[in-house]
Amino acid sequence: MPHKNINRRNFLQQGAIITGGVALTPLVGYASPKPITAQSTLADEPMWYQRPLRMLQTVLREPDAVNYNAQAVVDYMLKTDCNTLVVNAGGIVDFFQNPLPAANINQFMGKNDILRDITNACHKAGIKVIGRVDFRGVEEKIFRQFPDWFSYDDTGKPIQLGYTRPQLYASCYTSYHRNEHAEQFIKYIVGEYDIDGIWHNSIGVGGICHCSRCKASYKAKTGADLPVYATASDEDLKQYMVWKSEVADQHMRRMKETVKAFGKEKAYSAEVFSMFESGGKVDSGIDLYNAREHFDYLVSVAFLTENSEHIHYEDLNYANTIVRFLKSMAPEKEAVILYGGNGTAHRYVMDPPQDLKIWLWEGLSAGGRFWNCSFTGQYPGATHDRRNAYNHQDTYSFIKKYEHLLAHHVPVANVGIYYSRPTRLFYRNKPPEGDSFDDAIKGIERVLAENHIPYHFIPDDQISTDRLKKYKAIIMPDVKCLSENEVALLQNFVAGGGKLLATYETSLYSEDGLPKKDFGLADVFGCHFTGEKVNTRKDCYQYINDPSHPIVSPDSARTELLINAGFTLLCEANPSAKKICTYTPLVHNQPPEKAWTNEWAKELPTVLEHDYQKGKVIYFANQPDQVTHAMGHPDMSNLLLRSLQYLAGETIPISTNAPESVHLGLTQSARAEGEYIVTLVNTTSGQGRPIRRLVPVNAVKILLDADGKTLKKFEVMRSQGACKVELKDDKVEVTLERLEDYFSLFVKMG
Known part of the structure; x- marks a missing residue:
């Protein structure tokens, strides 16, 4: 096989055509969450909202209407390579000359029409315009005119939104305000102003x-009266939430049909919050499971921080996580993260700039797009704090330049994290362990990201025999709630040769959150639950029962014990199962003279391996994923990593020598067969958040497995320093002299 050294200049000037026969076939067959075919919703000629979106939202305040300069907004957008503007239309305060009932025209606008001015200016510049509408509530003067349009509590008192000032009078999914009035409102602005879409x-x-x-x-629907929250039983509230989700679904369908009556090119979408929020016993009834079919592109709020009194920063890889999740739900749609404005809590000052740049590169590396949300001023360059005004420009300009390569990309992986909506809803009631729905998933993600292992999410409502077969290994991080159908599909997956890694209470509850006496997957796990769980958070250990096993052998020559933490289920192993580690009861640490035990217990497994027909399972009776997220002890993360490597074998298609602080991405085109993008995001920095300064990483290598397909073309899209590519031993080896923030490489396989 010929070897070629190609410098960065050659890459950038002409790419390269290699005829030497190198291939990446391990990539070609990798699982796309939902393969896009000629029959899918991605048309031969995609709509504008199915192409890479570079969005700016200006959430105008009332005084921003004074001397509003539409051309200045457009000039800023052109300078920063935005292609879509989201701008106030109205609902609470109207930024157009609204002739409809319940109009509340901006008091500072006079006879001007902001919506018309900015729409005309954007369209002349080739920029799409989405009108922001908001029907959550109205001011008192509107409520007094139409009191029967709005929401009331069980005492007959109108409901007001306590978090707004003034407190708006709220409306519900069935109300006249959110339906007939909203329809009339949307029809008027789409028809009168020719805007390109609606943001709800x-x-x-x-x-x-x-x-x-x-x-x-x-x-x-139910034959019952509405429940009163203070006195309602859990069953009553569950029944209410089923109905509420249905009426929410009907409302979204109605609003989308209103928009689409003007043509399929008119876009409709709305915000959905974190994939990890479990909410309370009563919530909005909307999440991506029921929203994805109604929205033309999927948007998730992804601020660096939350709107709360006590601020913390989200994990730097969350932007990547949410894009992966959105792509797993509907890979044919653009996955957009809505960011900016300091999580809205301190919206008048900048986001930490270095974190924000990493945030954008992280989202892009999973195939994501962006929605820069500015909360003050006419546009980011004309407000009190202008330090973030151009922070998105590098990313937006990169997307614009390489749109032809980036379009319609989805993450590549043959490892899948099982995502269970019923398990998320289970956490509406806080479990006795005190953990959250996201803890176990984030622990798994940490192990995968730090070790550069590509992964997908597998939404529970999309599993099938064919979908599961695409994965070499499936990870079930404390997936408590499974239906009988899910249990059967997973049993068949393992029986047919599949590999499964599961933790803690996986399959110990029904899809309705009801506890079972034993695991639904007990036969697959090779063990049975005794009915007892113990708190092993402190002074607890695991005895290495099988020191020769690959997931403990790197340590067993030097230790008999590993840490245990979190909670542990006491389980009895089947004779056919291998007990790798076993549960040891608490060893008190005080006084130290008494901190000992006669014998380390060896009966009840904490980690076991079981062969189920043609397949293999590693089951953890404790919480290594949750513990990895919470405290990061290497015993737990090493057990997870080695278990995954043991199960997946040599099938992981890509590797790098980069440190854990460099995140590796791999996506493939859903339209053009054989096209891939490899990315690196550097997060190496000093201690603590927000990040002050990135520390460059030198001499980074990436290896892509090659086996049979020719490498037809490749191009370095972004790199710092020299980039060398060698083709040898069925590997594509990429060497970077220096990585500062982001690296991106396009390859096309024959």
């Missing part, structure tokens, strides 16, 4: 509304 802001409705429409609808 604050679409979710919290709490229980007792308006006459809700009472009638609920009675017709």
Whole structure:
């Protein structure tokens, strides 16, 4: 096989055509979450909203209408390579000359029409315009005119939103305000202003509304009266949430049909919050499971921080995580993260700039797009704090330049994390362990990201025999709630040769969150739950029962014990299962003279391996994933990593010598067969958040497995320093002299 050294200049000037026969076939067959075919919703000629979106949202305040300069907004957008503007249309305050009932025209606008001015200016520049509408509530003067349009509590008192000032009078999914009025409103602005789409802001409705429409609808559906939250049973609230999700679904469908009546090129979307939020017993009834079919592109709020009094920064890889999740839900749609404005809590000052840049590169590396949300001023360059005004420019300009290569990309992986909506809903009631739904998933993600292992999410409502077969290994991080159908599919997956890694209470509850006496997957795990769980958070250990096993052998020559933490289920292993590690009861640490035990217990497994027909399982009776996220002890993370490597074998297609602080990405085109993008995101920095300065990483190598397909073309899209590519031993070896922030390489296989 010929070897070629190619410098960065050659890459950038002409790419390269290699005829020597190198290939990446391990990539070619990798699982795309939902392969896009000629019959899918991605047309031969995609709509504008199915192409890479580079969005700016200006959430105008009322005084921003004074001397509004539409051309200055457009000039800024052109300078920063934005291609879509989201701008206030109205609902709470109207930024157009609204002739409809319940109009609340901006008091500072006079006879001007902001919506018309900015739409005309954007369209002349080739920029799409999405009108932001908000029907969550109205000011008191509007409520007094139309009191029967809005929401009421169980005492007959109108519901007001406590988090707004003034406190808006709220409306619900069945109300006239959110339906007939909203329809009329949307029809007017889409028809009159020729805007390109609607952004349905604050679409979710919290709490229980007792308006006459809700009472009638609920009675017709269930035969019961609406529950009163303070006295309702859990069953009553579950029944209410089933109905509420249905009416929320109907509302989204109605709004989308209103927009689409003007043509399929008109876009409709709304915000959905974190994939990890479990909410309370009563929430909005909207998440991506029911929203994805209604939205033309998927948007998730992904601020660096949250809107709360006590601020913390999200994990730097969360932007990547949410894009992976959105792509797993609907790979044919653009996955957009809505960022900026300091999580809205301190919206008048900048986001930490270095974190924000990493945030954008992280999202892009999974195939994501961006929605820069500016909360103050006419645009980011004309506000009190202008330090973030151009922070997105590098990323947006990169997307614009390489749009033809980046379009319609989805993450590549043959390892999947099982995502269970019923398990997320289980956490509406805080479990006795005190953990959260996201803890176990984030622990697994940490292990995968730090070790540069590509992965997908597998949404529980999309599993099938064919979907599961695409993965060499499936990870079930404390997936408590499984239906009988899911259990059967997973049993068949392992029986047919699949590999499974599961932790803690996986399959110990029904899909409705009801506890079982034993695991639904007990036969697959090779063990049975005794009915007892113990708190092993402190002074607890695991005895290495099988020191020769590959997942403990790197340590067993030097230790008999590993840490245990979190909670542990006491389980009895089948004779056919291998007990790798076993549960040891608490060893008190005080006084130290008494901190000993006669014998380390060896009966009850904490980690076991079981061969189930043609397949293999590693089951953890404790919480290594949750513990990895919470405290990061290497015993737990090493057990997870080695278990995954043991199960997946040599099938992981890509590797790098980069440190854990460099995140590796791999995506493939859903339209053009054989096209891939490899990325590196550097997060190496000093201690603590926010990040002050990135530390460059030198001499980074990436290896791509090659086996049979020719490498037709490649191009370095972004690199710092020299880049060398060698083709040898069925490997594509990429060597970077220096990585500062982001590296991106396009390859096309024959």
